[in-house]
Amino acid sequence: MSYSVNNAFITLMKEFVNLTADSSQEGKKSRKWLVEEQITKFPINDDKFPLMQTNYKMWFGSFSRRTKIRELDDIDMMIIMHAQGSSYYDYGSTVYLSPGENSRFLNYLDESGQWINSRKIVNKFVSSLKEVPQYSKADSKRQGEAATLKLLSRTWNFDIVPAFSTVAESDGTNFYLIPDGYGNWKKTDPRIDKDRTTRLNQKHNGKVLNAIRLVKYWKRKRGVPAIGSYLLETILLNRYENLFQGEMSDWVDREFPLALRSLANAILLPVYDQKSFQGDINNLSSDERWKVWEKASTDATLAEEAIALEFSDPLKSGKYWQQVLGNDFPIEEA
Numbered sequence: 001m002s003y004s005v006n007n008a009f010i011t012l013m014k015e016f017v018n019l020t021a022d023s024s025q026e027g028k029k030s031r032k033w034l035v036e037e038q039i040t041k042f043p044i045n046d047d048k049f050p051l052m053q054t055n056y057k058m059w060f061g062s063f064s065r066r067t068k069i070r071e072l073d074d075i076d077m078m079i080i081m082h083a084q085g086s087s088y089y090d091y092g093s094t095v096y097l098s099p100g101e102n103s104r105f106l107n108y109l110d111e112s113g114q115w116i117n118s119r120k121i122v123n124k125f126v127s128s129l130k131e132v133p134q135y136s137k138a139d140s141k142r143q144g145e146a147a148t149l150k151l152l153s154r155t156w157n158f159d160i161v162p163a164f165s166t167v168a169e170s171d172g173t174n175f176y177l178i179p180d181g182y183g184n185w186k187k188t189d190p191r192i193d194k195d196r197t198t199r200l201n202q203k204h205n206g207k208v209l210n211a212i213r214l215v216k217y218w219k220r221k222r223g224v225p226a227i228g229s230y231l232l233e234t235i236l237l238n239r240y241e242n243l244f245q246g247e248m249s250d251w252v253d254r255e256f257p258l259a260l261r262s263l264a265n266a267i268l269l270p271v272y273d274q275k276s277f278q279g280d281i282n283n284l285s286s287d288e289r290w291k292v293w294e295k296a297s298t299d300a301t302l303a304e305e306a307i308a309l310e311f312s313d314p315l316k317s318g319k320y321w322q323q324v325l326g327n328d329f330p331i332e333e334a
Contacts, residue, residue, distance in 0.1 A: 002314070003314050003315050003318060003331070003332075004314065005253065005306070005310045005314050005317050005318055005321065006251075006253075006310075007330075008318055008321070008329060008330040008331070009251075009252060009253050011330050012325065012328065012329055012330065013210060013213075013214070013252070015328075016070060016217070016328045017069055017070060017210075017213050017214060017217045018069070018070065018210070018213060019068060019069070019070050019072055020070070023070075023071070023072050023155075024072070026154075027063065027072050027075055027156060030075075030151075030154065030156075031059075031075050031077060031158070034149075034158060035056075035057050035077065035079070038129075038132050039079060039128075039160070040052065040056065042128045043104075046128065047104075048104060048107045048124075049104070049124060049128060050081040050082070050104050050105065050108075050121065050124070050162070051081065051082040051084060051104060052079065052080065052081055052082055053080045053081065053082050053165060055080060055165075056079060056080050056081075057077060057078070057079060057080065058077065058078040058080060058163070058176070058190060058191075059076070059077055059078075059190075060076050060077070060078060060190030060193070060194070061074070061075070061076030061159070061190075062076075062229055062233070063075050063076065064076065064190070064194060065193060065194050065197045065198075065233075066197070066209055067197065067209060067212045067213060067216070067229075067233055068213075069213050069216050069217050069220070071155045072155055072156045073155060073156055073157065074156055074157045074158070074159055075156050075157070075158050075159070076146075076159045076161070077158065077159070077160055077161070078161045078162075078163040078176065078178065078190070079125075079160060079161070079162050079163065080163050080164070080165050080176070081121075081162055081163065081164055083100065083103075083164050083165075084099070084100040084102075084103030084104065084105065085099075085100025085101060085103060086098060086099050086100045086103060086105055086116065086164070087100075088164070088166070088177060088185070093186065093278075093279075094180065094184050094185070094186065095177055095180075095184060095185040095186055095187060096115045096184055096185070097115060097116040097118075097164070097177065097184075097185055098114065098115060098116070099116050105121075107120075108120040108121050108124070110183060115184070116185075117183050118145070118162075118178075118179030118180065118183055118184060118185055119142065119179065119182075119183045121162045121179065122142045122145070122146065122147050122162060122179055123142055123147075125147035125160055125162055126140050126141060126142050126147045127140075129147060129149050129160070143159065144179075144181040145161055145178055145179040145180065145181045146159040146160055146161045146179075147159075147160045147161075147162075148160075161178050161179065162178070162179065163176045163177060163178045163188075164176065164177040164185075175187050175188065175189040175277075176188050176189055176190075186277070187277045188275065188277055189275050189277070192274060192275045193233075193274060193275065196237060196241075196274055197209075197233075197237065200237055200240045200241060203240070203245050204240055204243070204245065204248040205248075205250075207248055207249075207250065207252070207255070208236075208237075208240050208248070210252050211236065211240075211248075211252055211255045211256070211259055212232075212233060212236050212237075214252055214256055214259075214325075215232065215236060215256070215259050215260070215263065216229065216232065217325070218256075218260075218299065218324065218325060219232065221325060221326035221328075222295055222299065222324075222326075224291075224292055224295050224296075225288055225291050225292065226284050226285075226288040226291075226292070227267065227284065227288075227292050230281065231271060231281055231282060231284075232263070234271055234273070234274055234281065235262065235263055235266040235267065235271055236259055236262065236263070237274065238262075238266065238271075238274075239258075239259065239262040239266075253303070253306075253307065253310075253321075254307065256303055257299075257300040257301075257303035257304050257307070258300075260296040260297070260299055260300035260303065261296070261297070261300050263292070263296045264292070264293045264296040264297045264300065267282070267284070267289050267292045267293055267296070268289050268290075268293055269282070270282055299324045302320055302323055302324050303320070303321070303324050305320055306318075306320035306321045306324070315331065318330070318331035319331055
């Protein structure tokens with residue numbers, strides 16, 4: 001059978017880019033066990049551990065949005081705590097939380113004795129996770145806004161973020177408060193990210209997820225500097241928001257250079273958080289932005305050359321694709 005670039009892409013996506021069904025199921029099963037069999041018992045066994053809401057969990061991050069690529073390396077979750085009468089106050093982008101009377105959060109006050117210290121809450125999650133017998137040898141530590149649990153027997157970490165859910169405002173909306181990494185709190189709402197990703201994937205007939213995953217895979221293989229996963233996804237989702245239904249190519253290889261061109265153009269400019277909480281999320285330096293622009297532009301050109309040769313010289317096309325996507329891209333004849 002003659003070499004086919006299309007078949008090579010099918011193999012690449014199946015064998016090297018997309019998560020396997022087994023790893024996804026194992027990740028979900030492990031996450032469920034950790035939350036339902038362990039974390040929910042922390043407040044019962046420890047009268048200082050924060051109580052939890054009835055709806056105590058929220059999955060978020062790229063695993064939840066189905067944009068994670070192989071190998072599965074982290075699983076994000078929010079644990080929603082019962083506020084026990086606590087109140088929040090906005091000061092610009094920083095949120096301060098005052099504990100309710102007789103609440104468990106009185107155990108986690110900052111030096112002023114007035115505000116709930118988010119670092120102390122995260123550290124409590126860390127210390128409680130260390131008490132789980134199955135994780136006694138795992139590495140549990142505070143990592144910014146999350147308690148990170150590194151498992152010995154799995155490829156992934158759990159990033160566990162304690163959170164509060166606010167009461168509904170006059171328009172019926174609510175949001176979440178999570179640690180800001182500095183001891184206070186900040187607003188977020190991962191439902192917006194997840195709903196937008198799902199909506200745009202459906203708008204373009206289920207083709208958006210593979211396009212995002214392939215660009216993420218390219219970023220890893222090509223050593224593209226600095227650009228974070230959330231920033232990258234936001235840029236690409238902005239592209240698919242602006243495309244009319246039916247404008248996106250049915251073929252991931254045809255879409256790929258167009259996605260890189262969009263990335264190159266957007267990375268030089270402000271990129272605003274799709275949740276409207278964080279403002280401009282493009283924190284790259286000028287030098288980093290230009291490096292991303294150069295890599296994306298150069299590889300978009302190579303990909304376009306590969307596409308032009310796909311039928312006239314498929315093996316040469318495959319070699320171009322291998323330059324762009326790494327040595328795992330198949331170029332040998334079957």
